[in-house]
Amino acid sequence: MTGNASDAFCVEDLTVAYRGVPAIWDVDVNIPEGVLLGVVGPNGAGKTTLLRAAIQLIPKAAGTVRFFGRPYEEALSQIAYVPQRGSVDWDFPTTVIDVVLMGLYGRLGWWRRPSDRERKSAWSALEQVGMQEYADRPINQLSGGQQQRTFLARALVQDARLYLMDEPFAAVDAVTERAIVQIMQELRAAGRTVIVVHHDLQAVRHYFDWLLLLNIEVVACGPTEAVFTEENLRKTYGGNLSTVEDSRRVERAPFP
């Protein structure tokens, strides 16, 4: 597969290993701009690893990653990353609006304080995720769903072309999940590219217009209708057929 220069996210021969065992192996992916992509696969399939290696949070064993045809360092300002919410200490002394403002620290000079304009955009990002009334709360008072929304708002103020979200639906309630899905779809409608690591198969067909099925290696990648087949799922989830069949059953049920 050769990438197109306009692809938002282009991975070639990417391999990452932990202590000699490959976490992802020889991954080739080209994601065009403007799609909402779900990265799906079983536990330990390397979904998070793919994301973290792409933005150089963990070292690659081999391979290249390009964003909008450019290396990561040059595309930094166009990428917004939403880490797993369990990755930070939520007892850190700071308020919700402060966390959101952190999204602007990269653009802000090192020693400039956030001005009114920055505060305004942080505020509207909080409004977008429905958290404006929590702006001045300390973050240790937030529920899991509110933590996730705060992280999302921090990425929204970055006003990026590409959003990378690591398990945004992990352990959040249904209301928050719907709110996050809506924001992802709004971003896509605005022409942004959104890549979401997602661990379970329920509703993926309704959430994402592109899918990357991953299990150490790429099983399939492309528009959802083409990729979401029983055969591909079987290949992705291996012999664990019950998982696949359960999810097919859930899939057949009408989505609320």
Add this chain to the structure above:
Amino acid sequence: MTNAQVWRQIVLVLAILGFGFAVFLWLLQSSFQLRLDYTLRSVALGGALLGSLSAVLGSFAVLRQQSLLGDALAHAALPGVALGFLLSGRELSALLIGAAVSGWVGMQFIQTLVGTTRLKQDVALGIVLSAWFAAGIILLAYAQNRPDASQAGLDTFIFGQAAAIIEEDLWLMFSLSAVLLCVLLLLWHPLKAVTFDSPFAATIGLPVRLLRLVLTTMIVITIVMGLQLAGVILMVGLLIAPGVAARQWSYTLAQMALLAAGFGAFSGGMGASISALDADIPTGPTIIVVTFLLLLISISLAPERGLLWRWLRERKDRRAVLSQQLLRDMLRYALGHGGSTHATPNSFLVGIHGAATRTCLQSLKQDGLVERVRQTPEEHSWRLTQTGLAEAERGSFQRRMGA
């Protein structure tokens, strides 16, 4: 509480600390007939300065969960102090440089151990802490044989001795602290981002490695400067306890750092002044006792996070639940016995809900929700009033919890 209220509370605590320290100094002078001479003043000032600096940078160490690294660093500085003395005599800058180098080598050793072997960080810390400290004690014993050693007060580096701070030292401390403070203020936002979420900080283009290095270096310098005051063994207390105490009162990092500075200055200044009374009182332990008292007060009394506050809150919740249950049970009993105006025997309610029922019924009576009915001399009952009936039917348990 709102953020503004928290700010007011912090200013209040700082004012109390300042006032307390002033009163303390005044008492110290009048009761001991002390000359508020140059020595006491520089000792108190130096103590307060080092205390606040350690507390501010220690807050970052606490938040990065590196408290024990600070402890290992402080212990690892001792051989450097002795070597510095052997090479150039009692020259504070030489002692501090020696301490910094030795601490830095110790830290590199820790990182190498963790990076190249399967040893975990706590093991590596323990090894370096004890080995460097042992080497320091041996070197110190050797250095003590030199004729000018006792005058240099080398042994004071173990438990700290503020009286050893002389005027020239004060200038060095002031200028170094000023530099550290400026760096901290200039890099405040990036340092905050790196401390809170360093992977994210990397993705917005902040130089995470460099910022971490700057922060660690500042912590090392602070520890080294604080050694003379608190000593290598207890330095870690001065580093982390004020930050932990300040965390109890604050919503934001700025509030935490400011209050920690206040706590650190208070305990540093107070410990230094007390120990200046008599050369036999070691400064480090005195400071740590004061810090620990502040920590104890903060953990028990601070609003929202304090133990007392939480206990009161839980009691209030329990009472709200109980009064709602009582109203509900009285309604059920009454309906089961003919009508909503039927009274419920006191013993029945106490039997179900226990001893707390009595006080709770009294307060419901004061609120006009129930009224007391005497039936026989030994036994009385309770009847729902009109408002109480409405309240019981609404069963608005959650509304009362919030009230």
